Amino acid sequence: xxxxxxxxxxxxxxxxxxxxxxxxxxxxxxxxxxxxxxxxxxxxxxxxxxxxxxxxxxxxxxxxxxxxxxxxxxxxxxxxxxxxxxxxxxxxxxxxxxxxxxxxxxxxxxxxxxxxxxxxxxxxxxxxxxxxxxxxxxxxxxxxxxxxxxxxxxxxxxxxxxxxxxxxxxxxxxxxxxxxxxxxxxxxxxxxxxxxxxxxxxxxxxxxxxxxxxxxxxxxxxxxxxxxxxxxxxxxxxxxxxxxxxxxxxxxxxxxxxxxxxxxxxxxxxxxxxxxxxxxxxxxxxxxxxxxxxxxxxxxxxxxxxxxxxxxxxxxxxxxxxxxxxxxxxxxxxxxxxxxxxxxxxxxxxxxxxxxxxxxxxxxxxxxxxxxxxxxxxxxxxxxxxxxxxxxxxxxxxxxxxxxxxxxxxxxxxxxxxxxxxxxxxxxxxxxxxxxxxxxxxxxxxxxxxxxxxxxxxxxxxxxxxxxxxxxxxxxxxxxxxxxxxxxxxxxxxxxxxxxxxxxxxxxxxxxxxxxxxxxxxxxxxxxxxxxxxxxxxxxxxxxxxxx
Amino acid sequence: xxxxxxxxxxxxxxxxxxxxxxxxxxxxxxxxxxxxxxxxxxxxxxxxxxxxxxxxxxxxxxxxxxxxxxxxxxxxxxxxxxxxxxxxxxxxxxxxxxxxxxxxxxxxxxxxxxxxxxxxxxxxxxxxxxxxxxxxxxxxxxxxxxxxxxxxxxxxxxxxxxxxxxxxxxxxxxxxxxxxxxxxxxxxxxxxxxxxxxxxxxxxxxxxxxxxxxxxxxxxxxxxxxxxxxxxxxxxxxxxxxxxx
Numbered sequence: 001x002x003x004x005x006x007x008x009x010x011x012x013x014x015x016x017x018x019x020x021x022x023x024x025x026x027x028x029x030x031x032x033x034x035x036x037x038x039x040x041x042x043x044x045x046x047x048x049x050x051x052x053x054x055x056x057x058x059x060x061x062x063x064x065x066x067x068x069x070x071x072x073x074x075x076x077x078x079x080x081x082x083x084x085x086x087x088x089x090x091x092x093x094x095x096x097x098x099x100x101x102x103x104x105x106x107x108x109x110x111x112x113x114x115x116x117x118x119x120x121x122x123x124x125x126x127x128x129x130x131x132x133x134x135x136x137x138x139x140x141x142x143x144x145x146x147x148x149x150x151x152x153x154x155x156x157x158x159x160x161x162x163x164x165x166x167x168x169x170x171x172x173x174x175x176x177x178x179x180x181x182x183x184x185x186x187x188x189x190x191x192x193x194x195x196x197x198x199x200x201x202x203x204x205x206x207x208x209x210x211x212x213x214x215x216x217x218x219x220x221x222x223x224x225x226x227x228x229x230x231x232x233x234x235x236x237x238x239x240x241x242x243x244x245x246x247x248x249x250x251x252x253x254x255x256x257x258x259x260x261x262x263x264x265x266x267x268x269x270x271x272x273x274x275x276x277x278x279x280x281x282x283x284x285x286x287x288x289x290x291x292x293x294x295x296x297x298x299x300x301x302x303x304x305x306x307x308x309x310x311x312x313x314x315x316x317x318x319x320x321x322x323x324x325x326x327x328x329x330x331x332x333x334x335x336x337x338x339x340x341x342x343x344x345x346x347x348x349x350x351x352x353x354x355x356x357x358x359x360x361x362x363x364x365x366x367x368x369x370x371x372x373x374x375x376x377x378x379x380x381x382x383x384x385x386x387x388x389x390x391x392x393x394x395x396x397x398x399x400x401x402x403x404x405x406x407x408x409x410x411x412x413x414x415x416x417x418x419x420x421x422x423x424x425x426x427x428x429x430x431x432x433x434x435x436x437x438x439x440x441x442x443x444x445x446x447x448x449x450x451x452x453x454x455x456x457x458x459x460x461x462x463x464x465x466x467x468x469x470x471x472x473x474x475x476x477x478x479x480x481x482x483x484x485x486x487x488x489x490x491x492x493x494x495x496x497x498x499x500x501x502x503x504x505x506x507x508x509x510x511x512x513x514x515x516x517x518x519x520x521x522x523x524x525x526x527x528x529x530x531x532x533x534x535x536x537x538x539x540x541x542x543x544x545x546x547x548x
Numbered sequence: 549x550x551x552x553x554x555x556x557x558x559x560x561x562x563x564x565x566x567x568x569x570x571x572x573x574x575x576x577x578x579x580x581x582x583x584x585x586x587x588x589x590x591x592x593x594x595x596x597x598x599x600x601x602x603x604x605x606x607x608x609x610x611x612x613x614x615x616x617x618x619x620x621x622x623x624x625x626x627x628x629x630x631x632x633x634x635x636x637x638x639x640x641x642x643x644x645x646x647x648x649x650x651x652x653x654x655x656x657x658x659x660x661x662x663x664x665x666x667x668x669x670x671x672x673x674x675x676x677x678x679x680x681x682x683x684x685x686x687x688x689x690x691x692x693x694x695x696x697x698x699x700x701x702x703x704x705x706x707x708x709x710x711x712x713x714x715x716x717x718x719x720x721x722x723x724x725x726x727x728x729x730x731x732x733x734x735x736x737x738x739x740x741x742x743x744x745x746x747x748x749x750x751x752x753x754x755x756x757x758x759x760x761x762x763x764x765x766x767x768x769x770x771x772x773x774x775x776x777x778x779x780x781x782x783x784x785x786x787x788x789x790x791x792x793x
Binding site: 234235237240276280281284 | 724753757
């Protein structure tokens with residue numbers, strides 16, 4: 001009986017259990033998001049240090065009053081995101097930029113929190129903090145022919161592209177060096193470079209200037225003199241025992257970042273990419289033999305690296321320093337294909353007047369080195385030649401092809417030319433005498449020059465530089481007739497020639513920016529409405545990019 | 549039997565190491581030369597100290613005195629003129645396991661021709677009542693003749709420059725124009741960051757000096773083909789100088 005009751009009760013117990021309907025998946029409450037609406041405004045901001053910064057997003061959450069949202073605006077650096085400075089606590093940011101100018105943008109983060117629930121949303125902005133003295137065109141000029149000073153032009157032709165440079169910010173800042181240091185430089189500036197390795201916040205930006213007997217270094221945002229001569233070297237006593245030094249060239253190689261100088265025939269460099277702040281002992285030749293360098297130029301040699309080509313006056317040859325491999329000056333091995341001249345023996349003594357990086361040669365899918373153009377003057381005859389050559393794509397094999405040696409001694413304007421340029425994007429050579437600027441398309445044996453620029457009455461040309469920064473500077477060019485728009489704004493990189501002129505009677509120097517039209521033909525815009533002029537300088541003696 | 553179920557284990561208290569905190573000189577020999585500090589007739593040498601045991605939240609004073617020696621071994625005798633040195637005191641800064649001990653040295657004419665020596669022994673102080681355990685005696689040797697700079701071994705200069713000798717050190721000073729190569733490899737053992745201000749991360753500076761020396765040595769040997777630069781004393785006496793070896 002007992003057993004039967006168990007069998008009876010057991011199913012009853014089981015059956016009395018039941019399920020109930022699971023409505024859990026329909027019982028969803030939608031959470032409204034916190035909306036941060038920038039209204040199409042950019043997320044890349046630019047401000048000046050200690051200047052005011054205003055950002056006005058519209059922030060809301062449907063169903064939540066504004067008062068229940070809290071805001072935090074914080075600035076941090078890209079390399080230390082967890083260390084931030086609070087600069088605003090309202091929806092609209094109106095603050096003074098508390099951080100210093102830097103090439104690397106800061107990160108500005110807006111964090112919006114709904115207090116009741118802890119729900120958050122974020123918006124990040126890139127904030128570039130510019131220096132009052134930032135990207136632009138560096139000019140060295142002289143008023144007395146003995147001392148020189150530094151000036152800076154910040155204008156859309158030379159300054160940052162993103163965000164768009166506002167013409168209202170155009171500034172010509174004159175005589176910065178003497179203003180900051182109390183006196184101008186005691187000699188005429190021969191060369192200047194401003195560099196920073198923007199990948200590395202720790203590698204300080206430097207502006208280095210050379211004159212006949214000195215080298216100077218300063219911060220390009222400040223211009224206060226920091227180091228002179230031997231102080232710029234790890235072994236500061238390096239020039240002890242010399243009455244004076246004679247710098248002849250200053251430059252920088254982009255891959256890797258080798259800042260380099262030639263002083264008294266020796267090449268010195270520092271690897272700015274590795275954070276080498278001071279220059280090292282002079283580079284030696286690979287076989288230890290003596291050399292006397294006078295001029296150099298850096299040029300891309302492979303996809304990711306470049307070389308420095310150097311003229312060795314002592315041995316009448318060109319040498320090269322590779323951006324990869326050991327730091328030694330090596331002779332150029334010429335491959336089996338005969339070239340236009342012997343890079344290892346020019347056959348007579350030359351003075352190197354100019355070396356620059358010219359047309360890019362597409363060797364294969366991988367490598368695109370640039371041709372080196374060298375203007376050389378024979379010491380005995382005074383004849384001037386243009387020599388062109390480029391590196392082969394073989395990584396360590398030191399091979400260079402000599403392309404051509406042009407005798408330009410009879411070419412109009414070349415015998416008394418004072419400035420020369422070549423271009424990475426066209427096989428064109430530009431040069432200027434004091435009276436005119438010319439271009440020559442380098443095809444065939446006897447290139448013919450075309451006059452491309454004449455200064456105004458009373459003016460002489462004192463310098464010419466191709467603007468080579470492709471991500472900095474914009475200039476208007478005239479559109480072809482029949483276009484809907486009369487003009488277009490293009491990047492200045494390799495499309496703008498910067499020409500300096502001087503009026504001897506008024507004592508005034510000017511800069512004229514001239515667009516390069518119809519790439520490949522060596523055509524400068526002749527319509528002066530498209531020439532952008534900056535004036536009010538002394539006699540301009542040197543020009544340089546200020547990319548920092 | 550069920551009572552057995554109620555037995556258990558009890559936690560074994562670990563015995564902690566207990567001892568008084570000790571302090572010791574973090575080097576055995578401090579060699580010093582007035583020729584490395586031209587124009588100076590008095591100089592304070594700073595000797596590194598290390599603590600064995602607990603840190604303290606306040607500075608701790610360390611005391612030492614001249615070690616007396618009655619034995620026969622000449623190498624253990626104090627030969628220095630007592631007027632030429634003063635044993636001062638040391639301090640272990642708060643929250644640090646490293647400290648410094650100051651000794652003043654004075655120049656006298658005898659030092660032009662000889663090396664003088666004295667031994668310094670730590671004695672109990674109010675902050676370090678126990679100094680026997682693990683203590684070291686410091687030997688100080690000084691002269692106005694060339695001596696091996698204190699950072700040659702302790703600052704790891706030898707890794708870059710190689711073996712010391714008087715002739716080699718004179719060559720280094722002449723070539724570089726420096727009398728002190730201000731490099732100390734490990735920050736944590738550097739007793740005098742004012743004098744030795746290149747630390748381990750500034751090896752590039754020492755490497756530059758190595759390059760400078762290699763080139764100068766090459767030039768010297770080319771100019772003296774029958775008489776290349778040789779070590780005149782030390783462990784490599786008689787051997788040709790090779791930078792880094």
